[in-house]
Amino acid sequence: MKRTIGFAVSALAVGALVAGCGSDSGSDDVSTNNAAAVVKVEGADLPGLDAGSVTCVKQNGKINIGSGAIDGQQGIGVVMSEGNPPKVDSLGVVVEGSALAVAPGAGSAEVAVDGDKYTITGTAVGADMKNPTAGMLEKKFEIVVECK
Structure with missing residues (x-):
């Protein structure tokens, strides 16, 4: 059962990464911007993230x-x-071989808005992709990004 949950959460994380990076170019009501971001997991910056690449x-x-x-492995x-x-x-974040996610019934996230600045905090759950049978992980995260 733990293995099934681990794979499900891993799939959610990967799905959120793909959804977060994609857009539907068929709509006229689109606002896109590259905005420097802060992404922290367990209080430390996401290793290797080019904050300017966040859209x-x-x-x-x-x-x-x-x-x-990042290096084919890490991102948000x-x-x-x-x-x-x-x-x-x-929400999906891949960090140091762990796929972490927030989705209905998995993890938690709160959003605070100050003008165009969004601060997303919470706890993501997931699995160590190098050892998915090791059990579930929980890690605190913080994402701060401007979105116009």
Whole structure:
């Protein structure tokens, strides 16, 4: 059972990364910007992340934040529904071989908005991709990004 949950959370994390980096070019109501970001896991900067590579796309009531994979392995992806405050639909972060996610029933996330600055904090859960049978991981995260 733990193995199934680990693979499910890993799939959520990868899905959030893909969703966070993609956009639907068929809509006219799109606002995209590259914005320097702060991404921390357990209080430490996400290793190797080029904060300037983080993009934010607002489209059709959704806010997508994503970065490219770092060395083919590490990166972030967040999908939020616009609101006051926005709600995190899914979040994925891959760090040091661990795929971590927030999704319905897995992890937690809160969003604070100050003008164009979004601060997302919480706890992501996941698995060590090098040893998925080792059990579930929980790590605190913080993402701060400007999104216009």
